Amino acid sequence: MSEIRINILKAELNEQVLLRGLAQNDSQAVEALYKSHFPVIQHFVENNNGSFDDARDIFQEAMIALYEKVQLDSFVLTCQIKTYLFSICKHLWLKRLQQMGKYSNPLSSEEESVSVQEDLEVMEKKDAAFAIMDRALNSLGEPCKSLLEGYYLNKKGMQELANQFGYTNADNAKNQKYKCLMRLKKLFFTQYNIGD
Amino acid sequence: MEDIQLLEAIEKYLSGEMSAQERSDFEALRKKTSEIDQMVVEHTLFLQQIEWYAQRKNFNQQSQNTFNELLAEGEWTANDEQSTQFKIIQLWSKYKKVTAIAASVGGFIALFTSFLVMYLSPSLNGTQLMQLSKAVEVIKKNQQVQGHILNEVKTKIPENAKLISGGSGFLIDTKGFIITNAHVLKGNSAIVINSKGQELKANIVYADMNSDIALLEIKDEDFKQPKSIPYTIRKKISDLGEEIFTLGYPRNDNDIVYSKGYLSALTGYNGDSGTYQIQIGANPGNSGAPIFNNQAELIGIISTRQRQTEGVAFAVKASKIIDVMESLKEKEATKDMVIKLPKSSVISNSARKAQLDRIKDYMYSIRSFN
Numbered sequence: 001m002s003e004i005r006i007n008i009l010k011a012e013l014n015e016q017v018l019l020r021g022l023a024q025n026d027s028q029a030v031e032a033l034y035k036s037h038f039p040v041i042q043h044f045v046e047n048n049n050g051s052f053d054d055a056r057d058i059f060q061e062a063m064i065a066l067y068e069k070v071q072l073d074s075f076v077l078t079c080q081i082k083t084y085l086f087s088i089c090k091h092l093w094l095k096r097l098q099q100m101g102k103y104s105n106p107l108s109s110e111e112e113s114v115s116v117q118e119d120l121e122v123m124e125k126k127d128a129a130f131a132i133m134d135r136a137l138n139s140l141g142e143p144c145k146s147l148l149e150g151y152y153l154n155k156k157g158m159q160e161l162a163n164q165f166g167y168t169n170a171d172n173a174k175n176q177k178y179k180c181l182m183r184l185k186k187l188f189f190t191q192y193n194i195g196d
Numbered sequence: 197m198e199d200i201q202l203l204e205a206i207e208k209y210l211s212g213e214m215s216a217q218e219r220s221d222f223e224a225l226r227k228k229t230s231e232i233d234q235m236v237v238e239h240t241l242f243l244q245q246i247e248w249y250a251q252r253k254n255f256n257q258q259s260q261n262t263f264n265e266l267l268a269e270g271e272w273t274a275n276d277e278q279s280t281q282f283k284i285i286q287l288w289s290k291y292k293k294v295t296a297i298a299a300s301v302g303g304f305i306a307l308f309t310s311f312l313v314m315y316l317s318p319s320l321n322g323t324q325l326m327q328l329s330k331a332v333e334v335i336k337k338n339q340q341v342q343g344h345i346l347n348e349v350k351t352k353i354p355e356n357a358k359l360i361s362g363g364s365g366f367l368i369d370t371k372g373f374i375i376t377n378a379h380v381l382k383g384n385s386a387i388v389i390n391s392k393g394q395e396l397k398a399n400i401v402y403a404d405m406n407s408d409i410a411l412l413e414i415k416d417e418d419f420k421q422p423k424s425i426p427y428t429i430r431k432k433i434s435d436l437g438e439e440i441f442t443l444g445y446p447r448n449d450n451d452i453v454y455s456k457g458y459l460s461a462l463t464g465y466n467g468d469s470g471t472y473q474i475q476i477g478a479n480p481g482n483s484g485a486p487i488f489n490n491q492a493e494l495i496g497i498i499s500t501r502q503r504q505t506e507g508v509a510f511a512v513k514a515s516k517i518i519d520v521m522e523s524l525k526e527k528e529a530t531k532d533m534v535i536k537l538p539k540s541s542v543i544s545n546s547a548r549k550a551q552l553d554r555i556k557d558y559m560y561s562i563r564s565f566n
Contacts, residue, residue, distance in 0.1 A: 025255060030262045035271065038263075042272060052272075060259060067255050068248075126248065133249040153250040178200045185242055192245070 015081055023070040033063065037082055041089045049097060058096075062088040065123050079114050087113040091120055129192065136187035144180035151177060202232070206239045352387050352395040352416075357565040359383070364444035364485035365412065366494075367558040368429070368517070369535050370421050372414030375517060376484030376562050377499055378403040381410050383564035388414060389445075391452050391556045401533070402524060407470065407516045408499050410484075411524070412562070425538040426554040427486075429514050430493040434459055440474060442498060443552065444485030445561035452556055453479075459495075464510045471510045472496055478509035484562060487511045491544040492551045 021029025038059050045055035062085045069075055077084060090113055137145055143165055150156045150164065162173035208214050209222050226233050266272065353359070363380030365388065367373065374388060381403055388398045396416040403410035441456040457476030464471025474487060478498055487496040496511030521537065524530040543551045 025258060027258065027262065030259055031266065034259075034262055034266055038266075039272065056263060060256070060263070063259050064252060064256065067259075068252065071251065126252070129245055130249055130252055133245060134253075152246050153253060174204075175200065178203050182199060182203060185239075188242065188245070189238070 015077075018081065019070050019077065022067055023075075030063075033066075033081070033085075034059075037085050040082065040086060044086070044089065045093055048093065050093065054093070054096070058089045058092050059085070061092055061123075065119060068123070068126065069119065083112050083114055084116070087116045088119070091116060132191040133188060136184055136191070139187060140180060140184060143176070144183065147173070147177055148180050148184060202235065203239070206236055207243075209236070210240060210243065352397055353563065353565055357385070359563060359565045362445075362561065362563045363481055363483035364446075364498075365560045365562045366484075366486045367422070367425055367560070368537055370423065370425060371535075372398075372419055372421065373401075373535055374398065374412040374414065374560055374562075375486075375497065376410050376412060377408050377497060377512075378405050378410040379408055379499075380484045380562050381412075381564045383566045385566065386412055386562060386564045388412065388560040388562055389450060390560055393450060394418065402520070402527075402530060404520060407520060408512055409497065409516055409520050411520070422558070424542070425558055426541065426543045426551075427488060427492045427494055427558075428538045428541040429517060430489065430495045431515055431518060433462065433513075433515075434472070434489060434495045436460075436462055438495075439490050440476065440487050440495065441548070442476060442478070442482065442485045442487050443556055443559045444482040444498065445559070446479035446481035450561050452559060453482075454552060455482075460508070468510075470516055471499065471512055474498075474509050474511050476509055482509075485559070488551075488555070492541050492546070492555065493544070 018029050018032060022033065038055075041059045041062070042052065042055040045058060046052065050058075065088050066081070066085060069077075079087075137148065140148070147161060147165060150161050151158075156164075158170040158174050158177070161177070162168070162170045165173060165176075167173040167176065205214075205222060209219065214222060226236060360383035361380055363376060365374045365376030365380070368375050381400055384400070386398050386400055387395050389395050396414050396419050398412040398414045398416070401411040401413050436459060438459045439456065440459055441454065443452055443454050445451070446453055455477040457474055459472055460475045461473035463469050464473055472487075472495075474496070476487075476498075478485075482498045485498045486494050487498060489495050494517075495514050497514070497517070499510050499512050518537070521535055524533060524535070543554050546554070
């Protein structure tokens with residue numbers, strides 16, 4: 001094999017390692033992705049009517065898109081990470097510019113991009129579901145919110161939660177958890193069915 | 197009660213915690229009763245949704261932290277960062293611009309996240325300092341889906357408002373004047389939340405980025421004026437090594453948190469004479485929280501934290517509050533405002549627990565939004 005070919009393979013392997021790390025919330029992988037790809041997005045957004053904060057927000061959304069994509073069993077990335085992140089960011093930024101009435105076509109950039117339309121649609125649906133869940137959780141009040149977050153987000157056991165919230169035993173905590181869960185489900189589904 | 201048992205059974209069934217016997221009984225029941233079958237399907241969907249929610253929320257946090265750490269380490273600098281000595285108004289207009297971008301992405305609801313913005317502190321070596329204002333998740337409250345509005349939401353933050361920043365603050369006049377850090381107020385409006393979780397509307401009266409002190413005035417008919425304030429403001433310089441404590445709202449659940457420490461230097465970062473260096477467990481969200489000595493005299497306001505060194509924080513000296521109050525008397529917009537700083541401390545000899553008990557009702561969590 002030629003040296004060039006070997007280097008290409010190495011780069012591909014490196015990308016695979018990064019993506020696997022990302023799928024598992026590996027902090028080094030997340031950091032590496034930020035370090036190598038954020039500057040391009042910062043440059044792009046700042047050169048197209050945006051601020052540093054805009055770049056940060058847009059990039060964060062793209063990272064979430066990539067993160068959620070690598071979680072899927074059916075995950076395949078048909079381009080470089082760099083190209084994927086850039087394509088997502090470009091679309092999101094274009095959309096925001098349009099909403100601000102600042103749209104100026106074409107966006108100036110020399111970066112390569114691919115079609116990510118399908119992924120963006122998936123993301124929009126997930127955004128909506130996320131917002132509904134978030135609002136439902138936030139309107140529960142305490143201790144329900146923290147109890148359910150402890151269980152479903154932080155994956156704490158019932159005994160630990162019982163200690164934290166001062167229930168006499170795990171069964172009491174569990175009972176309270178189910179009461180809260182019923183309320184949460186009710187709140188969630190009032191909104192979710194409409195949106196779907 | 198029955199519903200709860202059913203839900204518990206469904207969760208057990210779905211998570212594979214049932215014994216073989218229970219499982220086959222449950223499956224028989226499920227086949228026979230279409231309502232139960234429907235509930236199982238619905239709960240499967242719900243569990244998947246909450247798992248996605250959890251994943252995104254946790255990853256979001258992780259990714260924000262990574263960004264903030266890299267930013268603090270100087271991995272990137274913002275080309276459009278305000279450099280130095282700018283008036284807060286200009287900062288606000290910058291954030292207004294960001295808010296304008298926040299509009300619905302396609303669907304009927306959109307959600308945007310924003311993270312902790314770390315300001316490079318004006319006259320200081322910014323990369324090493326991180327201001328302690330809370331990372332605020334920005335949620336666009338856009339509720340009118342065919343008239344279905346969740347009636348359990350009772351917030352005083354207006355609909356469609358975007359939360360920008362948050363921190364802690366404390367009452368300095370019974371009429372409802374609150375002191376906090378200027379950098380806590382990055383939005384153009386604010387609400388304050390008392391230790392009982394009650395939200396109150398507040399006006400931003402004054403914010404000085406130089407001294408990092410801001411003044412809010414509660415303007416809400418629900419506000420009950422207290423008769424007096426239990427602590428006083430110490431005008432004199434405090435002693436090195438003096439024991440100190442603070443109460444603030446570093447956590448998102450809005451629980452008040454107590455920490456104690458000591459005064460570790462009479463000057464702040466790079467010898468800044470306007471601040472103290474303190475050794476205390478300060479977290480984001482502690483920004484704007486008061487620092488008291490053992491006599492419950494207010495000696496400073498927590499402001500910035502040095503990166504990498506756990507427990508080292510800085511506090512704006514209390515004398516700066518007095519300076520700010522003096523300067524307000526000379527300003528056209530505020531010269532008629534009568535602010536009476538508390539003169540005496542009634543809890544100076546009380547035990548710590550009693551002090552905290554009195555003080556906590558005068559501590560507020562601050563949320564700033566556009």
